[in-house]
Amino acid sequence: MHFDLADEQRMVQETARRFALEEIAPTLAEEERAHAFKPERVAKMGELGFFGCALPDDLGGNGLGFFESVLMAEQVAKVSASWRLPFNMQNLGPALTVAKFGTAAQKAKYIPGWVAGTQLGFFAMTEPNTGSDVASMKTHAIDKGDHWEVHGSKMWISQAHVGHAGLLYAYTDRSAGNRGITAFIIEPKTWAGVSARPIETKLGLHCAPTGEFVFDGMKVPKENVLGQPGEGFRICMWQLNQTRLGCAAGALGVAGGALDLAIDYANGRTQFGKPIAQHQMIQAQIADMVVEHQAAQMLVYRAAWLKDQGRPSQYETSVAKLAASEAAVHAANECMKIFGSYGYSTEYPAERFYRDAKSLQIVEGTSNIQRIIISGMATGATPNRE
Template identity: 70%
Template sequence: MQFGLTDEQKMMQEMARDFALKEIQPTLKEDEANHRYRPERVKQMAELGFFGCALPEEYGGNGFGFLESVLLAEQIAKVSGSWRLPFNMQNIGPAVTVNKFGTKEQKERFIPNWVNADACGFFAITEPNSGSDVASMRTTATDCGDHWELNGQKMWISNAHVGDWGLVYAFTDREKKYKGMTCFIVNLKDNEGIVTAPIDTKLGLHCAPTGEIAFTKAKIPKDSVLGEVGQGFQICMWQLNNTRISCAAGALGIAGGAIDAAIEYANERTQFGKKIGAYQMIQAQIADMVAEHDAAKMLVYRAAWLKDQGLPNQQQTSIAKLFASEAAVHAASATMKIFGSYGFSTEYPAERFLRDAQSLRVVEGTSNIQKTIIAGIAMGDVPNR
């Protein structure tokens, strides 16, 4: 059993860490305050090969797998949880999913543009009244002969109002329930039937654009179907099992950033004549954070490794996502306590770590949904895929 990283993987970590510190950190406080998204930064990340993992080289892939993507995303999230999102939008979400279910023409047309960030990616599942219960979505796609017509609304969609090409899930036959859902590759631009709007009232992830999409008799080409008509639910579940590993990587990064900040502050701040890190209560908090983070790291890396080996991993991925996201919230909360009053100030990163960490309990399946998946597989109700 190997626990070490290769020299190449360590170099990738260092490259991502370097990028985060030199390109993201200098403007982060200002960008957070102004909810600023920088598309040119996504392009920079693409040029470094960040979005080529788990994809064939013929479509722009870099020859690496899910584990390398996790290592990259973790280092970026250590500085900013917001800038972990492009890994899902450009790579692990649409690109990897089209590579699995798409035709050769679809792969050639779309994947390279996501990998090199010429197209801004997204995937649209959640609706105003449909979250964890994916099959309750109301968006429909009607076959009109020479085109499909989309009607409905998507909510809380990353990159909604800045996105170009991405995946949209809709019902083509509601009577068939799960088997009546279909996935479409959709262009959000230059379509009079599609209107997007930003959501600026978020607690965290202020540099990651989030919005809503409204489809009103939106015409999309007949060749927009990904996979087969009626295969959408299967595609959606397969995709979420991948994108949640990137969320788990984001949790590792946020927790790691919070722990580093807590340790630095505990070694600098003095009370009653000595640094606060000398007090056992502070040490106990840091010890718990470090132990949980180390355990989370092993779980996330294991799940990513299983994916790269083509082995069953759904349960392990949900375990990783559940544990890592909860550990990140705990680490961020403990960091705020260690910072005391300064933790409540936007002048320090503690409050941002806590705000950003909260999202990871919700996205790509809430913590409760992860528990349902884990228990269902453990009890033999469903197989581990």
């Protein structure tokens, strides 16, 4: 196997690193306190090509693939896990899914704005009583002849109340089970019958807007069905296999950021007459963080490489997401302990890494769900898919 990055990949990685350090880091503490989200920063990310990965040229693709997307998301998440979210909300979620399943008209109308970062995206599947069990959703759409009428609610949706256009999953035929779920492209800011409000009671990801939708007869034009009616569950599972990789990349960033922070602090903090980095207990903590981070990194990079080859990757993506998210939580926890009392203070980033890391065990399929997927494929009960 070849482990060196090509010159272009190093340039992409460096561009994202510089962006995070120069555009996000200087004001991050203030923005975190204010729970501030800056749409103009998403547009800047779009200008830099962050959201054109794995898309054809005629749809705004930049010639880069999943691997480069991972490299960029990882660097951004090392500074801010919140600002890793747009990679999923713009590119790996809506844009890639519409590129694969959408009509020519849908692609032309929606993908350019998502890629440019000027049209904020989202994907809505989670509900108050529907998380891991996607097929238990209650939101439904009624066929009204020339349009669908949507009723129900979604919550914990990233960019819900700021989003311009995104994906909605709802039942159109409940008697058909998960084969009765349909995917729609919706425009909540301009359509009647839908309201959105923010959710601000979150442990972490304070600069990543999260909200809920309430649908009360929202009319969706027939031309906004993505794929065919009844294909929504299949489309949703395909989409999750792509956005799951973005979460894994974010977890790498959080783990790497926490590791760098812990090493820097351990080298500078003196106790018992020497830097704490020279105490064996601290050395053991750092060594474990390094091993877990590097192992997760290889798994995430492999999953991205498989996607770029067009090969089945659901198995490898779930392995990568599980390993990386668990490594991120462990690294953030150890970083906080190495900082001691200062780790508990909002004066230092250690506590933010700790809060942000926990989300990665939940989003795009919890760690328990990843274990179910992995074990099913490992035992041959289910096939590996694209």
